[in-house]
Amino acid sequence: MAKTYQHSEIESKWSRRWEEEGVYRSKIDWSKPKHYALTMLPYPSGDLHIGHWFAMTPSDARARYMRMKGYNVLFPMGFDAFGLPAEQAAISRNIHPWKWTYSNIERMREQLRSMGAMFDWEREIITCTPEYYYWTMWFFKKFYEHDLAYRGMALVNWSPTLQTVLANEQVKDGKDERTGQPVIQKMMEQWFFRITKYADELLNFDKLDWPEPVKIMQQNWIGRSEGAKVTFHTEAGDPFEIFTTRPDTLWGATFMVLAPEHPLVDKVTTPEYAEAVEAYREQTARATEIERMSEDREKTGVFTGGYAINPVNQERIPIWIADYVMISYGTGAIMAVPAHDQRDFEFARKYGLEIRVVIQPEGEPLDGKTMTSAVTGAGVMVNSGPFDGTVSNDQKGRQNPAISAVIDWLTEQGIGEESVNYRLRDWLISRQRYWGAPIPMIYRADGTIEPASDDNMPILPEDVDFLPTGRSPLTYHEPFLNTVDSEGKPARRETDTMDTFMCSSWYQYRYLSPHYDKFPFDPEEAAYWLPVDVYTGGAEHATMHLLYTRFFTKAMRDMGLFEEVAKIQREHGRDPEGLFDEPMLLLRNQGQVLGAERKGDIIMAKGRMVDGKLYADYVEVIPNQEDAPSNFEGVVGEIMDRVENILHVDIGASELQIVEVENDAVIVIPNIEGEARVDQLKHHLEIQRMSKSKGNVVNPDELVQAYGADTVRAYLMFAFDWQKGGPWDPQGIQGIVRWINDVWDMVTNTTLPAQGTPEVERDVLRKAHQAIKQVSDSLERFSFNTGVAALMSLRNEVRPALRENQVGEKTWREVMNIMLRLMAPFTPFIAEELWEKLGEPFSIHQQPWPEYNAELAAENEVTLVVQVNGKVRDRIQVPANISEEEAKNIALSSDTVQQFMNGNTPKKVIYIPHRNMVNIVV
């Protein structure tokens, strides 16, 4: 009897062999087509999560498939290693970020290796190494040289007590999450990247095979709107610009609103209103931008005492300030047309400002005094001087004749012009942190700024003190702070570091040559591998990361960084035209694995009832609600929640029964040895994200130990729609265990007859070829679950045939050979082991993908489905090559069909050949 399947033995054996023989090294080979498969790199948080397995192993399976299909595949892995958690560990646990990060990486690298993925570890990158972040800084300087990086003002979360800037995720309800100290919004000088310069190009997705929702999200994020810029003047004559998408409503502007931070506020505010304005500005500083933009928040504002002149009709209208106008959006000033804008309408109603109708819809005439909400639809312009009677449809921009006409007129009059505005703002990259790539800029004594020279690029100092002040240690590290400028004069370094999205914006290029020291990437490697063919990762990166990396690539292209690459490509006869417009051609998002649902314990509890609350002195866990004695006096039901010794029990009423378990109560839990405690009572767990606090985390290491990596991989690919994810079901893995054992059995434990049964052998071979097609299709389409299903189906056909001794050695060998190669992408270890047992040469992962033979896969008999009026009435076995005429005749002559036709003559007979179906219409 052959040895049974021993996963741990096999997995360590082949991991070693693959490593030794360099099976997964990817080297340039211009004679082969290339395939660059990339999956998002993890943050080294310390432990590999089941979610990482879910994201990476299917991507690996597809990369392996492409390799067997004859592509030269690059599938690298690395770590996105800068970021806040490392710094927080440093402060709270006194571990240096380097140390914390590196020990996490070492641990995770081992866990990643256990996956059996075809990562080329010689190409590993770690973004927090100087070898990597030198180039991140280098990119910053390039951007600066090309005027894509600049210094500007931005609102930041400022903690007055700590004298430091906080990240958005550190602020909760306007307070510092950790200290509870108030946080205010403050304008500060920060570094920006000019991503808005590329706004229009980023809206073009022509070259991209990306999920539609991602493209839509990016579109909304960029938020292009067409309209006009119009110059207003204050009464005193100071000009200020506003942007509007509705210039056709200019005559309906009854007041102006400035952002509280607008520079003109001080000038227009009259002494009488100065105090109120100042108070309001202080109040605004306490609200975050997200709160301010919330639409269901009540609009507030104050009058400045100042007036503006409407350039279209010379009307004098009041200037207000309100926090719903953002200084960073548009020009920080708006004209308010309450009749035709909902936010302005609410504001006007609240403060008793005039509402004037200038677009009159058909039907009911509007009256500003009685309207209950703004009217934004189509209508005819009224009260609009020369434009009265012009039709405004509900189109945007130039599509709308009224808007178009007004824009032309504004241009003529010299008071405005056509303009496009974006919701997208420039990318703020400054972070007041230690654990990031330093911004390589130097502040000179004369007040000017210059980039650090290549040999003076800052390296993060290690000998820093992490004080719980919240300030970056760089700000008080003298040796880092003090440097010299290009003329050798004393100067000061920038102490801010870069947003970690910087690191991940170009990592796909560093994988090409992680140790190359003349350029961010080796042009020879880039010429062959670029661009990324397939990118997989979480949908949560739809906007930020994916927009930034697209911007980066376009900027790199325009800065000429791919010129050398293009030259090499031409030498190899590859046309570089358009190859560097986008970083990743095809994108697919995986879903999320959620925690399993768990039923709470059913309990019966008794004690004394006080004010509807039960103080229990006895609690017993019972298998079912019905198992409680019918005369039981107390509470019976499922525990839905438990906080300390308070239970929330579902007793079938509309509200949950509160049960407080007394300290000395008797607790009976069957299955638990010794004395039971209240915290051993299990409460109901809903399907939700895994988290340590909920106790529903699935640990991949334990699963691998119990079942083997192959089984875990296959189960993750089988049990979910990969692009959707879903709740983890601990029971379902049995199906994979059985399948793998059966496969093992089919290869190793078979005594074969001298002669097989020809028909059965034909069937088995047919099934194998059908599987080739199904598995190939499923991998092409990222539909991994159907691929595994096809392999199981093959097992279902082959295994009984083998057990009944109906398959001879030749066919057995042929079918096993196909089956193992089809399994190789999904379960690389066992496929390799059994491949060896079949006596085939190392390695299965370097074998060609099995070739599909349509003739062998074809059935000779098929089921003809006969419908009458669209309902299935009969199924008839017919030869597969039946003609349309024959099929129709057979269908019409069926007794059952005749019965349902009720003696009527058919009106129409429809034949669908590829579905083997006839529909008779009577």
Add this chain to the structure above:
RNA sequence: GGGGGAGUGGCGGAAUUGGCAGACGCGCAUGACUUAGGAUCAUGUGGAGAAAUCCGUGUGGGUUCGAGUCCCACCUUCCCCA
């Protein structure tokens, strides 16, 4: 509030362009083997019905010879943005 998904057996999920709904698996049921079964094997498994048959893809309408799939309205739910 805006945008985007998703609703299919007890459960996870299948179903090219509209063409046999429920592949594959879990679970469950019955039986076999067995000292035992959380192993294995066999059979069954959407609902109702003895059966013929009827009903079934969130709800209501529509288009079509034919709708899980397309169109309209609605409900529920998840995600993103605000």
